Amino acid sequence: MDHPTLTEEASNTVLPVMDLDNANETRQAERCVLEDFTQCSKSHLWKLMMSFYERKGVESWSQGIVPHFITCNNFIGNSYAKVLHGFIRDCMSPNSKMKLDTTEPLYIIELGAGAGKFSYFMLKALEEMQAVCDFPFRKIVFVMTDFTEKNFLFWQSHPALKNYFESGQLDAGIFDAVEDNKINLWRSGKTLTAGSCKNPVVIVANYLFDTLYHDIFQIDNGVLKEGLISVGSKQSEEPDPLDPEIIQRLENHYRYVDIDPAYYLQEEGDEKPIRRVLQWYLEHFKDNVRGASVLLPIGALRALRRLSFFSNGRALVISGDKGNNSPEQFSGLMDPHIAVHGSFSLMVNYHAIGAWFTNKGGFALHNPQEEASLKVSTFVLSPEGTFDSKDSDADFMGDNLATLDATRAKNFPHLAQAFHDSVDLFGPNDFFVLQKSLKEDLNNPPLRTVVAMLKLGDWDPDVFFKFRDTILMHAPTCGQKLRNDLCRGIPRVWENYYILDTDKDIAFEIGRFYYGIKDYENALFYYKESTTSVGEHHVTYHNQGLCYYSLKKLPLALEMFKKALSMCPEYEKARNWIDKVESDLFCASASVSLSENHAGSTALPPPLDVSAPVTSTEMSVVPPAAGTGNQ
16 A cells, blocks of 8 residues: 655645545656665665765764764763673673683674774773673674774774774774675784684674664554555655765655565575564454554664674674664554654664564563663574573464563573663663753753763763863862862763764863863863864963963963964954063063162062963853864
């Protein structure tokens, strides 16, 4: 059945019934059909997706085209590291059914690493917990992957990743999650392929599965149907069918046809598990009068299958995305919602991914929270028969699926507890909601509340930047104890900094903090770091001049003010300070001369008041992106 959509203008216009078909025909004529009805996973949609990321590269994240803070902060890096730590403890226990060999590498493969920010946070967290980890950190190798060379080249040159690459704790490779079956590692020269990993592989995927191939299904009156898609554009013509801008004007139509659960016939041995997943939904919704609409993340399943071949079917998967893990969310007949945000994405069916793992001998751990922008699930894959001998179709239907998950998870008590503590009780989505609400719902949050938020996020630089105004406003006048807490934590902000967003000059803001509490030496250090990391800016040099002036180092202050003015000749503040410092230097010189020529004379001019405080407004100018601006 086709589901055409009228334009906004047409939908707001009352048309006579006799003309409605003509209106639809006119609208159809205006639509550019990029592809006739086809299986969704083979459709033109995914070519547009690939084109977007190939052409945009790291700019997708650095310019905020693709939202990323929710999965690229220190909190989520720590959370995932704790979940992995629980898995390692279980594998290292004497009675483990999935042993780890400490003489062999434990590979953590991140799919769709993007700009690399999450990779940095998780690897850093693992490094900091190595003293309590049962597996040697030196044998852990974090592998960043993506399908576009632009991202790969960005990682190679990023200063925060340099030491990890050199130590061998980090490696990278170009990997198309839906096509490739091996990863050629850039640094070590090794190739990860079927059977090459002696230990189970650890797979991390954030905001990735929602962008991989999906297929569309419905259960309507007890019948399983496939949704075919016709990809189109609201424009009448599209000269470049791979232009990523088409995503902004997509107008897709859908048609549904009857199929059998044994739909996938060439899945490298996965035909039975996938058939059982579709059969589960058919059985579950066959008597539901509303029917059901189910997305199957077939691209994610294929990627996970190929990666699990690296370690002979043994894997831990940690994944966060927007999606659902409760089948009750699929009730009702509707076309899939495609969210557009520069690129596009679909809701991930984590319930189906979990069912696939359970059917293959593993189990799933889901966070039951329903109101969440980020759903995090963990999956363990082990060869069939490792935990039990379940093999018939009936063993995996109805409530048996959840029972198997709960029973098998008992073999990994530390993993289950870590997931409960780091995801269920208070997880990455909760952290995201809390910091967002604190910023948006309180006009002037108390400084002590902001400090608590910073501590919860382990002094995440983006959180610091978000609340910098509150910190700068209240730090100079707050109590000494609270100021001491800030001074202990602020260096951690810089330690956690992963430069990506050029309009977020973290070092500059830290310099402003230290200037505000009259710690001029530290302020100077971070202003210099700002110049090194982001680039020269006249305001940064001006602020260094203020620090040197406050430290009574007038020649250095004059040098900085002159640099600021040379970079921006119309910058009046620097010009005024040059006049003031030159006057002060002249008076100081005259004072010394008078002192030498009139020893013992009481007719001396008053001493210079070079310690007079500089007003905070002179430090409030925030530079735009390095090398730009008109201040």
